Amino acid sequence: MNSQEPEKIAVIGSGTMGAGIAQVCLLAGYRVTLQDLKDELVQNAASQIAHFLRRMAEKGQLSSPTAETAISRLSVTTDLAEAAQEAGWVIEAVFENMEVKRDLFQRLNKFCPPETNFASNTSGLSISEIGAAGGRPRQTVGLHFFNPVPLMKLVEVVRGSDTAPEVEQAAIALGQKLGKTVVVCGDSPNFIVNRINRPVNLEAQQLLQDGLSSLTIDRALVQGAGFKMGPLMTSDLSGVHIGLTVTENIFKETGDPRFRPVPLVRKLVRAGHLGKKAGKGYYLYPPGAENPVPRQPEIVLPLAETPAKIAIVGENPATEKLKAQLTGGGLPIEEDLNEAGLVLLAPGLDYREFFKHHPAAPGTVYALLDALASVTEAGFVSGQPQNVIGLQNPLPSINDKFYEINLGLETSLETAAKVAALLKRMGCSYAVMPETPAGIVLRVICAMINEAAFALQENLASVSDIDTAMRLGMNYGQGPFQYADQLGLDRVLATLDYLHAETGDPRYRAAVILRQMVRAGKLGQVSGRGFYSYQVS
Ligand SMILES: NC(=O)c1ccc[n+]([C@@H]2O[C@H](COP(=O)([O-])OP(=O)(O)OC[C@H]3O[C@@H](n4cnc5c(N)ncnc54)[C@H](O)[C@@H]3O)[C@@H](O)[C@H]2O)c1
Numbered sequence: 001m002n003s004q005e006p007e008k009i010a011v012i013g014s015g016t017m018g019a020g021i022a023q024v025c026l027l028a029g030y031r032v033t034l035q036d037l038k039d040e041l042v043q044n045a046a047s048q049i050a051h052f053l054r055r056m057a058e059k060g061q062l063s064s065p066t067a068e069t070a071i072s073r074l075s076v077t078t079d080l081a082e083a084a085q086e087a088g089w090v091i092e093a094v095f096e097n098m099e100v101k102r103d104l105f106q107r108l109n110k111f112c113p114p115e116t117n118f119a120s121n122t123s124g125l126s127i128s129e130i131g132a133a134g135g136r137p138r139q140t141v142g143l144h145f146f147n148p149v150p151l152m153k154l155v156e157v158v159r160g161s162d163t164a165p166e167v168e169q170a171a172i173a174l175g176q177k178l179g180k181t182v183v184v185c186g187d188s189p190n191f192i193v194n195r196i197n198r199p200v201n202l203e204a205q206q207l208l209q210d211g212l213s214s215l216t217i218d219r220a221l222v223q224g225a226g227f228k229m230g231p232l233m234t235s236d237l238s239g240v241h242i243g244l245t246v247t248e249n250i251f252k253e254t255g256d257p258r259f260r261p262v263p264l265v266r267k268l269v270r271a272g273h274l275g276k277k278a279g280k281g282y283y284l285y286p287p288g289a290e291n292p293v294p295r296q297p298e299i300v301l302p303l304a305e306t307p308a309k310i311a312i313v314g315e316n317p318a319t320e321k322l323k324a325q326l327t328g329g330g331l332p333i334e335e336d337l338n339e340a341g342l343v344l345l346a347p348g349l350d351y352r353e354f355f356k357h358h359p360a361a362p363g364t365v366y367a368l369l370d371a372l373a374s375v376t377e378a379g380f381v382s383g384q385p386q387n388v389i390g391l392q393n394p395l396p397s398i399n400d401k402f403y404e405i406n407l408g409l410e411t412s413l414e415t416a417a418k419v420a421a422l423l424k425r426m427g428c429s430y431a432v433m434p435e436t437p438a439g440i441v442l443r444v445i446c447a448m449i450n451e452a453a454f455a456l457q458e459n460l461a462s463v464s465d466i467d468t469a470m471r472l473g474m475n476y477g478q479g480p481f482q483y484a485d486q487l488g489l490d491r492v493l494a495t496l497d498y499l500h501a502e503t504g505d506p507r508y509r510a511a512v513i514l515r516q517m518v519r520a521g522k523l524g525q526v527s528g529r530g531f532y533s534y535q536v537s
Contacts, residue, residue, distance in 0.1 A: 006031050006073070010087040010112075012080070012104060013094035014045035017121050020149025021091055023049045024178045026070040027062070027150075034076045035083035042076035049074060052150070080104075084111035089174060091143055093121040101125065105134025117167055119143035119174075124190035124249050127160035137162035141171040144191055145180075146473055154472035155180040160187050181472055183465035189253040192461050193473035194246055196480060198259055199447035201243055202507075204231040207440060208295070209264040212433050214282045215294035217440055220431040224394050224402040224441040226477030231444075232282035233292065236275040240282065244269050257506040258451065299407070299432045304417035306425045307341030307365060309334035313354065314346025318369055318393065321400060329426040342422065344369055344391070351378040360384040365415050367391040368406075371442050372498040375408035375435050385410035391419055394441035397486040398477060401428040404439040411435075437502040438495050445483050446495040452480035453511035463531050481531035485524035493518050 014036040057067040131140030142158025155175040175182040218230020251259040275281035283292035347370040360382040371392040379385030390406030467479020500508035524530030
């Protein structure tokens with residue numbers, strides 16, 4: 001290689017990812033040869049890259065000469081040997097198929113100079129297997145970019161069983177030179193983001209199968225957990241079948257019930273309900289409709305008046321906050337339970353004892369603030385099941401003005417409407433659902449935290465790399481360990497144990513590390529120590 005020339009990178013596969021990877025390599029100053037099976041494919045990719053770079057120049061994001069220099073450094077070919085020549089790195093982005101990747105790396109091993117490092121952009125296949133197949137296990141890493149590559153800030157560097165430390169370091173340096181935030185992880189199915197996000201999708205799918213509206217599920221996660229978009233709508237954009245393939249891959253690899261696919265999703269895929277492009281998926285997209293239509297309509301409440309007098313039973317930080325919100329909304333707290341039209345029962349309060357001593361009045365609404373309590377059972381013991389309801393603010397640190405309204409088996413819509421009227425008066429938003437153990441937000445977030453905890457105890461990656469990966473790879477407001485520390489690890493564990501007991505489903509088995517941390521008093525922000533350390537005031 002002429003020492004004056006910039007280093008060359010061979011990008012193999014010129015589809016969605018290959019073209020994006022080539023573009024960021026060109027912008028970082030590398031020479032790039034882009035290879036694919038057909039001339040027409042590489043020519044199209046080259047025109048698309050040139051178009052994007054010139055458009056960036058038009059928008060003032062880079063100078064015109066910079067764009068033209070970058071474009072001049074791109075060459076395309078269908079000849080693998082030509083692509084391999086002089087390459088410092090090969091980055092592979094061909095089909096997600098182990099046989100195709102094995103065969104490709106075996107041929108590359110023959111064509112590339114001995115010093116060439118191999119990187120695969122696989123979404124979840126084993127880097128160790130690719131390294132062994134290609135004959136350069138020490139020089140092979142995963143370099144997992146996210147779509148669209150030029151916009152997504154994250155890259156996961158995946159260390160195979162035999163990857164040499166200097167090659168891992170070189171991959172980190174390459175990712176950084178390409179302008180990305182690099183996280184490092186071990187070689188485990190689906191790496192960090194696609195693994196830790198699995199329970200988010202699986203819980204949302206399970207809730208849909210349980211009869212909730214896709215819109216209610218997505219809205220709760222956007223408003224209550226700070227997600228940019230709900231997981232079901234996101235899956236409709238990427239393809240319901242793509243998500244199912246990822247789940248099936250990780251379930252096949254691990255056999256763990258945490259990754260068991262949801263039968264409804266298989267049914268949708270078999271029926272061709274593949275997402276937005278197909279016109280139907282988790283939502284329906286009728287021609288001309290402005291917004292996607294949820295498969296199952298949301299629960300519609302009748303109009304109702306806010307109960308005039310509200311009482312709170314039990315003391316707890318959640319009730320303190322509610323008191324402040326109520327008085328802020330001009331609603332004084334009623335001390336006499338017999339006078340109240342709505343009685344709020346604090347988390348942890350024993351509702352059996354309560355109703356034993358305070359028989360439910362027929363005209364009064366009783367709202368359970370505890371997400372880990374059965375509204376239906378409380379309704380039954382009260383003798384007035386139509387008047388008993390669940391009302392929870394799942395993640396106060398993210399949004400203390402979002403509530404989930406849980407309807408027990410016999411709760412009336414009039415009862416729900418009275419609670420909804422109160423929330424509106426307090427300036428709060430809400431989602432209404434049939435009784436769902438732990439609600440939507442807490443259930444989804446705790447399942448994600450549990451998966452992150454399993455990944456941590458397996459040494460997949462560090463706490464901060466896992467949080468960074470989830471924030472940047474999924475655009476979540478926070479990483480799973482940040483959510484955990486805010487919620488309190490004891491609450492996370494209690495939620496998982498409650499879900500396990502209520503459903504009998506082994507996918508809620510809590511990671512041992514969570515139980516150990518709780519036993520060691522590492523509860524998160526409240527105790528000053530959790531996954532991170534805090535100053536306790
Ligand atoms: N699309 C995504 O969101 C995404 C995100 C991260 C990682 N990935 C991974 O990136 C890889 C590529 O995905 P994509 O979405 O760009 O796919 P794609 O179908 O858009 O492109 C794949 C390209 O590889 C070419 N190809 C196939 N076999 C080849 C071979 N033997 N030699 C040379 N070229 C060959 C195809 O002709 C095609 O142009 C996959 O491993 C995928 O799992 C995809």
